[in-house]
Amino acid sequence: MTSAVKDEPAPELRGFREVQRLAYDCAEAVAARLTPGVTEREAARMQRDWLRERGVRDWFHLPFAWFGDRTAFAGFKVPLQFFPTNRKLEPGMAFILDMAPVYKGFTADIGYSGCLGLSPLHDKLLADLEVHRELILREVRERRSLREIYEDVERLMIKQGYVNRHRAYPFGVIAHKIDRVAEHRWSPRVYGFGTQSLKGLMSDALHGHRDGWSPLWSPYRFSDHPPQPGLWAVEPHLGFRGTGAKFEEILVVTDSKDPEQSAFWLDDDLPHVRRWAEERVAA
């Protein structure tokens, strides 16, 4: 969908926005129900059930939940460690909920960071994510290469004193493309990933490979190209000692000449963005 975003009428974007909102609503609802003793598996199931009740049938990937030092991906070596475990939530612990539902053929992939109780450290991490959101948008509008933007994000994290934890993701990605997904009655999953969505990603990879771009935004050479028009689920992830925090939301990139229109965050009314605004008002 190279130019689909610009050319297609707004309803398409509305569809993506709707599912992204739904996912964030789910995250907030589940976060509010988390209590000491809940395990990651239970939290993941709570997300699944909540979304299923509201009509989600397919997934880009099934919901994840990470508690405590797993929010900083401490010791993550193999991708299987991403899956929810029996780690129990304790007071003062940070958590991340991450889910990618498909709803009415639209996909979203979101990340929600929270903390059970008060933690000044976690607040600081969340607050420091704001500049990353601004940096990414600015540099995408400048049409810098994805690899360059990646390196700038990483440099900023290091300057802030953090470790770049999206390095631990498969291919070290900070973002990946998402797209519409054909609705099938039966969509099996492989390792928690919906096959329909994977199919889309694969075909993007195939086409992209021919045209010299990649649907994965990584520190490697295959991401050494300007941002490709389309929808990107961007997830900068900070780690600091045993605590991690991230957001994940959709960035729209178009081939418009107008810088404002060439890239924008799909929705500015999300929990983390609201939080920053509230903090500014409080300050």
Next chain:
Amino acid sequence: MSLPGARERRVHTGGIDLCVAELGDEGRPTIVLVHGYPDSKEVWTDIAGQLADQWHVVLYDVRGHGRSTAPAPLRGGFTLEKLTDDFLAVADAVSPDRPVHLVGHDWGSVQSWEFVTVKRTEGRIASFTSMSGPSLDHFGHWIKQRMNRPTPRRVGQLLGQGAKSWYVYMLHTPILPELAWRGPLGKQWPWILQRLEKVPAGDYPTPSLPNDAAHGAWLYRDNVRARLRRPRTDAYAHVPVQLITPTGDIFLSENLYDQLEMWVPQLVRRSLPGKHWVPRTRPDRLASWISEFVAANEAAREDDRPVQDTVPTGAYADRFGGQLVLVTGAAGGIGRATAFAFAEAGARVVAVDRDAEGAARTAEMARLIGSPAAWGEAVDVSDEQAMEKLAEKVATEYGIVDVLVNNAGIGLSGSFLETTSEDWKNVLDVNLWGVIHGCRIFGKQMAERGQGGHIVNTASAAAYQPSRALPAYSTSKAAVLMLSECLRAELADRSIGVSAICPGIVNTNITATTHFAGADAAEEKRLQKRTSRLYGLRNYPPERVADAILKAVVRNQAVVPVTPEARGARLLSRFSPGALRGIARLKPPL
């Protein structure tokens, strides 16, 4: 001899007249200090003086010691029961309606363990800080456990402690100890303490020493055999306990306290490099730990939560809690990771860097992860005057530095013939002179205080690995390594350890700012990018170097190569330097 500024009174109990001294505001919570054998309350002079600013401090001479009277007959007059009576009498006299915080050293700690584990003192004690004196009951169970199930390790522990307890057997012989103390031993004792324990001269030991030691022998005779043979089975502490273990104690082994959690539900552990007489040799550290623990207990009692919650949990928190650590080059890389590791262990941190913003950021984050206080300072380590000024400021505002980490350094690459004298000057100014200034200025303060400390210098594997690509950098680091080893020899006398850390290839920002001699700006940028990428691929995290630094301080290691390649090169430099010289000729892949 009396303590400066102390108010003295006599307390009568069971036919004994105890000499009690008080300092500080009586309205404040009370700390009672109990001395050991063969001491009198003067062993606490420095600590009491420091605590008195904030607390009501009470010291007393144990019966038969100092200016308290002795029981008659001596035999049977020193049982733990009678000592408990004395303590209760003193506590009732000085703090009738509020429980007291108890601090004991050596036999003072042994008897205090009895106070905090018997029923009749419940409600009279708020907390207990123990140093160098185990509970005889716990000790009895410790021995029994090891006798009943002797594994090689347990037998080793038994024999080790058995050897350290030689003086206990000696004191059980009749008359001889008394004769020795009243004769030559009593005369030589101050000299022995200065020689073996490095106890500074002062008002201690007091002239009453021969009598104190002769009377105090009955502490052992009246209690040790009976308690070790039949230890109480209900010796559970009913108050929070802070256990301070000197790591170099020649009378007590550290593993005596292995399973202490069994007896003490609320236990905070501390360890301190020092010998047996820490109240004389490490008063600052002890006073701050005692004060902190008392304050935490007072606060915890108000909030009704366990005091352990207020103690940091990072690696070596027992060792670095409350210490003052200064790290240079702390705005990034190894320096920043080191500052964070110390912060997690509960140390107070001064983060120093040329980059003011980065240093402030390190301090801010350090506070968020457990540092009770942290400050960022913008100073160029190569500027002698600025360093002098910093040292003065740190000493007056935050105190004397306990651990100094000279880490700031810059990179310089390029062949010798292309390195200009300006390049040489720059790299030596920061890498070598920065370390010299740090060691000289802060090391001097440490030595003058005379209470130990540690200096860590970040050298590099390049210090012993010659290379055609890094002549100036390697030279500066080799100098740092040699400087550290010389300084270590010199400062050993003052209980100040010196460690040189040789990290190797670590993923830090140093490559991005390395100057490449002989390269123009564009070429330099390319080389910086390329080396950064290579270092990134190696991806050895600075956090692991920070862990190695903390470990080096705890173990007082001399030279610490960190990454496998640094360790390999170190091995080669010692056993096959020719191979290293061969490697040095290879052109680096740039």
